[in-house]
Structures are given as C-alpha cells and as structure tokens.
Amino acid sequence: MMSPISAISAIFFVLLATLFFKIAIPPLNFPRNIPTIPFYVIFLPVFFKMDQVELYEKYLREPMEKYGAVKAFFGSRWNILVSRPEFLAQVFKDENTFAKSGNQKKIPYSVIATYTGDNVISAHGDIWKLYRTSLNHSLQRFNEAPLWKNAKKFCQLICNQVDVASGSTKVGPLIQRLTLDNISEVTLGFDFGTLNQEKSSLHEHLLLIKKQIFHPLFLTFPFLDLFPIPMRKEAFKNVESFRKILVERVRQNMIENYQFEQTDFAASNLIRSYNAEKINYTQLTDNIVILLVAGHENPQLLITTCLYLLAKYKSTWQQDIWEECKRIVDGDSKGLSELPLLNSFIFEAVRMYPPLNTIINRKTSRLCKLGHDIVIPKDTYVGYNNFGANHYRKSWGSTADEFQPQRWGSDIDTILKTWREKKTTAVLSSFHGGRRACLGEKLALVELRVTIFEVLKQFKLSLSPSWEEKMTPGGPLCPLNLELTCERRT
Numbered sequence: 159m160m161s162p163i164s165a166i167s168a169i170f171f172v173l174l175a176t177l178f179f180k181i182a183i184p185p186l187n188f189p190r191n192i193p194t195i196p197f198y199v200i201f202l203p204v205f206f207k208m209d210q211v212e213l214y215e216k217y218l219r220e221p222m223e224k225y226g227a228v229k230a231f232f233g234s235r236w237n238i239l240v241s242r243p244e245f246l247a248q249v250f251k252d253e254n255t256f257a258k259s260g261n262q263k264k265i266p267y268s269v270i271a272t273y274t275g276d277n278v279i280s281a282h283g284d285i286w287k288l289y290r291t292s293l294n295h296s297l298q299r300f301n302e303a304p305l306w307k308n309a310k311k312f313c314q315l316i317c318n319q320v321d322v323a324s325g326s327t328k329v330g331p332l333i334q335r336l337t338l339d340n341i342s343e344v345t346l347g348f349d350f351g352t353l354n355q356e357k358s359s360l361h362e363h364l365l366l367i368k369k370q371i372f373h374p375l376f377l378t379f380p381f382l383d384l385f386p387i388p389m390r391k392e393a394f395k396n397v398e399s400f401r402k403i404l405v406e407r408v409r410q411n412m413i414e415n416y417q418f419e420q421t422d423f424a425a426s427n428l429i430r431s432y433n434a435e436k437i438n439y440t441q442l443t444d445n446i447v448i449l450l451v452a453g454h455e456n457p458q459l460l461i462t463t464c465l466y467l468l469a470k471y472k473s474t475w476q477q478d479i480w481e482e483c484k485r486i487v488d489g490d491s492k493g494l495s496e497l498p499l500l501n502s503f504i505f506e507a508v509r510m511y512p513p514l515n516t517i518i519n520r521k522t523s524r525l526c527k528l529g530h531d532i533v534i535p536k537d538t539y540v541g542y543n544n545f546g547a548n549h550y551r552k553s554w555g556s557t558a559d560e561f562q563p564q565r566w567g568s569d570i571d572t573i574l575k576t577w578r579e580k581k582t583t584a585v586l587s588s589f590h591g592g593r594r595a596c597l598g599e600k601l602a603l604v605e606l607r608v609t610i611f612e613v614l615k616q617f618k619l620s621l622s623p624s625w626e627e628k629m630t631p632g633g634p635l636c637p638l639n640l641e642l643t644c645e646r647r648t
C-alpha cells in the first residue's frame with residue numbers, strides 16, 4: 159500500500175512528466191515530414207547573449223531553407239511555422255482554411271488579449287470585412303502635415319539630448335515618442351503630446367502596460383494569466399483603464415471638433431460605424447487600440463532599423479541618400495517617394511529586418527495540406543517567419559544576407575515594380591500581402607521617408623563606439639538599444 163506522501167509525489171511526477179512532454183514533443187498528429195525545432199531554442203536568448211538573427215542562423219535557417227516549414231514551440235503551444243514563398247502565398251490566400259485567430263481567440267484569458275481584443279488585424283470573416291471597410295479609405299488618404307512637423311520636433315529633441323562630450327545618444331525612446339505623436343495626430347484625431355512633454359500621463363500609462371504585457375515569462379507562458387497573481391491582476395487593471403482613457407480621449411476630441419462630420423481620421427470613421435450601431439463599444443475600443451499599437455510600434459521598429467543602417471553605411475548610402483535628398487523641399491512627400499536611392503534603401507531595410515519577425519495568428523479550420531504533402535490537422539496554429547522568407551536564398555540568391563539596396567533596381571519605376579512583385583508573390587512578407595495586406599504600409603513609408611529626410615538634413619549619423627551591434631533577442635525585430643553619434647550638419 160502506497161503512503162499518502164508517495165501517492166502525492168507520484169501524481170506530481172506524472173503531472174510534471176506530462177507537462178514536460180507537452181512542451182518538449184510536438185503533438186503526435188503533427189506532420190512528420192517537416193523538422194522539429196527543439197523546444198528549448200526559444201528560451202536560449204534568456205540565458206545566452208543571442209539575438210534573433212543569430213538564433214535563426216544557428217537553428218532555423220537550414221531546416222527552413224530545406225523544408226520551407228517547421229514545427230516550433232511558441233506561446234505555450236506547438237505551431238507550424240512557414241517561410242517558403244509558395245507556402246506563404248497559400249496561407250495568405252486560403253483564408254478560410256488558415257483562418258485568422260488572434261490572441262482574443264488563442265489566449266482570451268491573457269493580459270495581451272485584453273489589451274487589443276477583437277480587432278481588424280486578428281478578426282476573421284464578416285467582422286473583419288466590417289472593420290476593414292471602416293478603416294481602409296482613411297488609412298490610404300491622410301494628412302501628412304503632422305509627419306513633417308513632428309520630424310522637426312524629433313530632431314530638436316535629439317539635439318537637446320545628445321551627450322555634449324561624446325555626441326552620442328540612445329534614440330529608441332525618442333523614436334517611440336515620435337511615432338506615438340504621428341499615429342495619434344494622423345489617425346486618431348488628437349495629439350498624444352509626447353514630443354512636447356516628456357511625461358504625458360497617457361504616455362506614462364502606456365509605458366507601464368507595455369512593460370507588463372511584454373514581460374518575457376508571461377509572454378512565453380500566457381496561461382499564467384489564469385492564476386490570481388497580484389502583479390497580473392494589476393496589469394489587467396492598468397490595461398482596462400488605459401483602453402477606457404484612450405477611447406474617451408479620442409471621442410472627446412471628436413465631440414469638441416465642430417467639424418466632426420467632415421473629418422476623415424480612421425478613428426472618426428470607426429466612431430461613425432459605432433454611432434450607426436454597426437459595431438459596439440468594445441469593438442470600437444479594440445480597433446482604436448490596435449490603430450495606436452500597430453500604428454506606432456511597427457514604424458518605431460523600422461525607423462530604428464533605418465537609422466542604424468544609415469549610420470552603419472555612413473560613407474556610402476547615408477552620403478548618397480543625403481546628396482539625393484538635397485533638392486527636395488520641406489513638405490514635398492511626393493518628391494521623396496520618387497527618389498531611387500532613398501526608396502531602395504528603405505525597401506532593403508524592410509527586407510533585411512522585418513519589424514514583425516514571427517507572426518502566429520492563423521488556425522486551420524479543417525484537416526488540410528500545405529503544398530503537396532505536408533498534412534496539417536484541424537485546429538493547428540500556423541504562423542509565418544518573415545526573416546526566413548526575406549532571407550530565403552532560393553528567392554534572393556547568395557547575397558540574401560547582404561544589405562544591397564541596389565538589388566531593387568536603379569530607377570524608381572523598376573524599384574517600385576520589384577517591390578510590388580516581391581510582395582504579391584510572398585517573396586517579401588514584411589507587410590503581409592493579398593487581401594489581408596497591411597493597411598498602414600503607405601502611412602509607414604511616408605513617415606519613414608519624411609523622418610529620414612529631416613534627420614539627414616540636420617545630422618551626420620554614425621554608430622556610437624560604445625554601442626554593441628546586436629538585434630533584439632526575441633519578439634519585434636530591430637537593433638537593441640541603438641545608440642548613435644549625431645553630428646550637426648553645418
């Protein structure tokens with residue numbers, strides 16, 4: 159007869175072993191003809207000084223290039239991760255089989271799902287169409303004036319912040335303030351105000367919840383949010399109050415704007431849909447939040463990457479782009495969009511370091527085949543790895559890992575044509591593509607051109623000698639804690 163202590167120990171052991179096998183071994187019905195990335199790989203950056211690029215090179219490149227898809231553990235579950243363009247194109251196109259299933263469905267109990275809810279990026283079917291119709295027009299036609307004004311303020315803040323002795327500064331927090339003000343003024347109809355004052359209460363609130371949401375432990379094991387852990391209860395509370403304050407701020411500004419009916423901000427269109435009872439208050443909130451989140455974080459990452467590459471290639475690309483930009487006058491966004499060097503540089507930056515590296519938000523609605531022979535069971539999460547797609551040697555050749563803006567072409571027509579082609583064939587997936595293509599691409603590209611133009615007008619950039627050249631270890635991809643030397647142009 160087993161003693162109670164032995165019985166409890168045995169149960170505990172069985173539970174632990176089950177948990178271990180669930181994490182260490184993919185489900186038995188997962189396809190056998192694609193490789194498995196060892197589960198511990200995602201934990202390596204926690205213990206070793208390794209960035210995402212090194213991790214990809216060491217553990218993912220070979221299986222990804224050979225098979226185009228792998229089994230990978232991420233976000234408390236096993237997933238299929240895809241990077242071969244033909245597979246990506248299939249996933250993007252067959253939306254009914256690879257149906258969008260964002261955090262609101264995948265981990266509805268988590269802080270992160272409470273933050274962004276059921277929004278235009280994660281929704282599926284008719285609900286998605288409703289959201290997209292409300293937003294599409296205003297995200298393609300927007301007022302560019304705030305982008306020009308804010309780029310100037312941003313440069314002024316760099317000047318104020320640069321260390322006098324070394325000429326260096328950490329640019330990350332300033333870029334975040336720039337992109338927050340840009341997205342709020344262009345799409346939400348109010349000024350976040352972070353470029354004018356370092357400590358705006360909404361900004362402080364946002365910084366706090368970002369810290370709580372992107373906590374590595376809870377991001378890797380979101381099921382922990384199910385437990386009554388005091389710091390997570392606090393995180394839920396902060397997220398709820400942020401959502402409430404943000405939407406009230408947007409609505410207040412719209413109500414006070416006597417020309418509300420004439421405004422064409424993305425947020426005003428959402429409010430119109432709400433007033434017409436097409437969407438409810440939670441849906442209004444979810445979409446306003448996602449405009450703010452996607453609209454500032456993604457450009458923030460890409461601006462950081464572009465400034466890093468300008469500094470890295472200071473005597474070539476930086477110098478040449480500045481020579482090209484000199485003839486453009488303030489406010490001429492169209493002129494900037496026609497510059498071959500500037501645009502091929504940006505497209506190459508988007509390829510080299512896709513801001514959203516890995517996205518896993520699709521779930522198979524039936525048993526299906528990826529390509530000819532990879533059989534995927536129903537209810538499997540399928541994601542895509544943008545870094546893998548954008549560095550795939552069969553698509554990009556032996557120079558796939560080299561920064562070569564000239565690969566896009568030498569005249570602007572060829573450059574834009576190549577850009578469109580690579581996106582439609584899913585050879586470049588940084589902005590997704592097809593029906594679910596990013597709605598903010600145009601806005602992000604204008605923002606990027608204007609910011610680069612203004613920065614180069616005022617500074618010569620170089621990498622700070624004390625900065626260690628590394629990318630972020632996981633999640634969003636960009637240089638880690640970038641520090642630049644910014645020398646005033648005379």
Ligand code: HEM
Pocket residue numbers: 278279280290293297345448449450452453454456457460512513514517519587588589590593594595596597598599601602
């Ligand atoms: C560098 C900047 C950006 C990058 C790299 C980027 C990338 C992406 C990607 C990869 C997707 C698809 C996500 C998925 O598969 O679930 C997406 C969707 C989307 N993005 Fe962006 N994005 C950027 C900027 C923006 C901006 C500034 C906005 C403006 C608010 C925005 C709004 C959206 C929306 C609304 C969707 C959903 C489209 C749909 O499903 O119909 N993005 N973006």
